[in-house]
Amino acid sequence: MNKGELISHIADNAELSKADAGRALDAMIKVVKKALKSGDSVAIVGFGTFAVRKRSxxxxxxxxxxxxxxxxxxxxxxxxxxxALKDAVN
Structure with a gap:
């Protein structure tokens, strides 16, 4: 699934326009990037955690x-x- 297909699925499931779904997805990506850049992690219960790992x-x-x-x-x-994500996949 690419970004366009993801936006279409979000729009259908959340009953949003594709433009609104696209803006929501872009905003989510922007917030996660900003949090990771500042050293924070982003935890979404039931989905997973985005974090920064240091490599020496x-x-x-x-x-x-x-x-x-x-x-x-x-x-x-x-x-x-x-x-929850692991269980959904298995």
């Missing part, structure tokens, strides 16, 4: 040359599914 600096290997390279520390977004 490490050494890696260039697959083309085999040379050792340094990989910088980074922060990566992560999602952990909640129990």
């Amino acid at each position: 600096a490490r050494t890696g290997r260039n697959p083309q040359t085999g040379a050792t390279i340094k990989i910088k520390a980074s922060k990566n977004p992560a999602f952990k599914a909640g129990k």
